[in-house]
Amino acid sequence: MNSFLPWIILLAPLVSAAIITLFTLRWKTLSSSISIAAVLVSFTCSCIIFSHRTATAAEFTWINISGAFQVPLGLTLDQLSRTMVVLVSGIGAAIHIYSLGYMRDDEGKSRYFAALSLFMFAMLGIVLANNFVMLFIFWELVGFTSYVLIGHWFYRDAAADAANKAFITTRIGDFGFMIGILMLWMATGSVVFTEMAPRMATLAVHPPFLTIVALLIFCGAVGKSAQFPLHVWLPDAMEGPTPISALIHAATMVAAGVYMLVRVAFVIQASHTALLIIAWIGTITAVMAALIATQQNDIKRILAYSTLSQLGYMVMAVGLASSDAAMFHLFTHAFFKALLFLAAGSVIVMLHHEQDIWKMGGLSRKLPITFITFVVGALALIGCPPFSGFFSKDAILALAYERNTPIFFLALFTAFLTAFYVIRLLVIVFFGEPRSNIARESRESPLVMTVPLIVLSLLATLGGFAFFARNFLALPVEKEIAIIVPALAIVALIVGSGLAIALYRNRLTEPVKDLELLRHKFYFDEAYSWLIYWTQELLARVSAFVDRWIIDAGAVGGSSRGTWGIGALLRLIQVGNLQGYVFLFGLGVVAIIYFAVFR
Amino acid sequence: MSPFLFWLFASLTVIFGAAVVINRNPVASALSLVASFMGLAALFVSLDAYFVGIIQVLVYAGAVMVLFLFIVMLLNLQAEERRRINWLAAAGGITVAVILLVQIAVTIRRFEAARQAFPPLARSTDDVWNIGALLFRNYNLPFQIVGVLVLVATIGVVLLSKREPQ
Amino acid sequence: MVTLGDYLLVSGVLFSIGFAGVMLRRNLIIILMSLELMLNAANLSLVAFSRFRVDSSGLPNYNAQVFVFFIITVAAAEVAVGLAILVALFRARQTTDVKDISSLKF
Secondary structure (H helix, E strand, C coil): CCCCHHHHHHHHHHHHHHHHHHCCCCCHHHHHHHHHHHHHHHHHHHHHHHHCCCCCCCCEEEEEECCCEEEEECECCCHHHHHHHHHHHHHHHHHHHHHHHHCCCCCCHHHHHHHHHHHHHHHHHHHHECEHHHHHHHHHHHHHHHHHHHHHHCCCHHHHHHHHHHHHHHHHHHHHHHHHHHHHHHHHCCCEHHHHHHHHHHHHHCHHHHHHHHHHHHHHHHHHCCCCCCCCHHHHHHHCCHHHHHHHHHHCHHHHHHHHHHHCHHHHCCCHHHHHHHHHHHHHHHHHHHHHHCCCCEHHHHHHHHHHHHHHHHHHHHHCCCHHHHHHHHHHHHHHHHHHHHHHHHHHHHCCCCCEHHHCCCHHHHCHHHHHHHHHHHHHHHCCCCCHHHHHHHHHHHHHHHHCHHHHHHHHHHHHHHHHHHHHHHHHHHCCCCCCHHHHCCCCCCHHHHHHHHHHHHHHHHCCCHHHHCCCCCCCCCCCCCCHHHHHHHHHHHHHHHHHHHHHCCCCCCCCCCCHHHHCHHHHHHHHHHHHHHHHHHHHHHHHHHHHHHHHHHHHHHHHHHHHHHHHHHHCCCCCCHHHHHHHHHHHHHHHHHHHHCC | CCHHHHHHHHHHHHHHHHHHHHCCCHHHHHHHHHHHHHHHHHHHHHCCCHHHHHHHHHHHHHHHHHHHHHHHHHHCCCCCCCCCCCHHHHHHHHHHHHHHHHHHHHHHHHCHHHHCCCCCCCCCCCHHHHHHHHHHHCCHHHHHHHHHHHHHHHHHHHHHCCCCCC | CCCHHHHHHHHHHHHHHHHHHHHHCCEHHHHHHHHHHHHHHHHHHHHHHHHHCECCCCCECHHHHHHHHHHHHHHHHHHHHHHHHHHHHHHHHCCCEHHHCCCCCC
């Protein structure tokens, strides 16, 4: 097996991004073709690598500081990586093709595809990296390309601000991540994953160190996977084009956090305290996001909060020490969430970029294919059998039931809420009568957009079944799950859906008006604004004080006054003032007596 | 000489010396200086230097100070008005003077011989004869030169105070 | 018992007062008077030492007293000339303030 083939997976999108940026920005069709070709090459190679289980990739040494710090450039090709590579490049390919339709009238189509290719390069880099430093570099690159893509329509203030918010918030998490990486390197002497795992045993004598390191590494995931309290960037990131929301903020980038946690499970699972904290943060995120989603009115925001909620589930699974359950949910979630976003994008574009659900309605008749695929995705999301979401969510619920009862009930409550807000969305957008002219005059999307939808809906349907998923993942052990778990899950599902249908059937406006707290997203943004304002205010005041009193008055003023004083003294020699001369004379005499008598 | 008298005349000298510097009226300053000289003459006498003491009174208090007072009257110098004091210059000046005084005091302290009493003198010391003999024998040349100096000074004074012919 | 040190101290104090007067007073006449004070302080010091150094025949060392004689003479001459200059200055400038005589610049 050619050991450079894995490198082609990684580098093809990079080459595409370089060519588009440097040469073909003017020709939009050419740029988009290059980008699509590159991602298809990556996908093909990924499939080839996937089928050859013993493939290895060539490794190069990048940094080597006399053995103390070695960073190779290498790719890891275990089952986890291979699955992720196929997932990322596959969904990426679907989204590239979909973007052709969604962005057909856009001015910045070339730079969109260049950024998209660069993103593919970075994301594939994360899943293929075999050491922490490489992972971190690609991690940061993913953050950057996300910034570029969210701010694609940069002339809109909301989009530019959202891009900044995303980058800065994830950066905060990355800071903790970096410190964690450094601490780990310091403790184990290496940054390569396979070398570090066996050396963790020596650290077992320092539980506090392990906890701190695990939590710091988790910080990176908190930022990148938008967990509480760094979740505030994801809903605002919906300002970007919908295919981007689908790719980056549903299927891949946000999943990178979970992937990273699974990759370094040997670090995280070494500390029980860390695991507990991680599980609770995941749970809190899941519940909080689900609550907020019930009161949102923008179709993409609802889906964004649902992503937050499902990511919370995945992190919860990591915290409950089952990487397998987390990866399974990540896998199924990628399909149905991408599907939902693309379907939502289809609706949006056909309604001329209208995103308020209260201006939609009755679209089941106008956009039938979109409707059917959306229903598939919705049913998968709420965990309705036999769709994929049922299996993966069930695995997590079973895990919680076994290991941590409070978390189980909260997870169940979240499942109820999920059913509620998803069915709410479905009913308001697709059923009833159209609420605006735009809705009345809409028609189905072109093939270039509906075909990816259909492909993804098939995957969303099949993805949960063992015969399919077993090829990709180590499935959570299919042992005796107490029948009560899926039973309770289905009950929650039915209750939630029923409530939603009852409340939102045939409505023209939002009936539940009193839940201000939820509608305003628990006032997180306002709280952070206040915090940042006061921190900056404090810093500004301290700086102003230092500037005015220490620098201006002290250093500058002091030296000027000192010079003035010395000048005044020296002036005495010059001015013809007799008594000045006498004074200096006296000084001289005193000095001479001092040196003659007292020394 | 009894210590009481010494300290009396010493403080007299010093106080009137300070009065010279502090007074605003030049006439008062001059008269204070006269008093200071008298005190000084008393101190000379206490040191058994009778000739020098008399010379001090005759020449200094008698001639020099009279000259000062003549000039003050001639120029009709008034008392100075109160003026804004330049505190910085005053502080600087006083500091230097004080440091000088401190240095002198410390040096005197360190001087071993200064603690001894004065050795006794022979019963009769003929001051005038002895000084005169020393002056005209050993210091004859300087004496003559000083004579010429005084002559030159006289001529100079006459020249300097000549009014320009109108 | 009065010692040599006491006389020297008095001399030192007089000298400092005179020096302060030269530095701080603006009126030229007062400056000249302070100058005289300084000279007299030196005289006192000389006479004290003269009395202190007694030779074998019981007489003080008159050299210092001769020195004092010369100092008094020269001081008298100097005062005369100084005052003459002062008079000439006053006639020219109508002022005895030392701040107004600042032509002796660097």
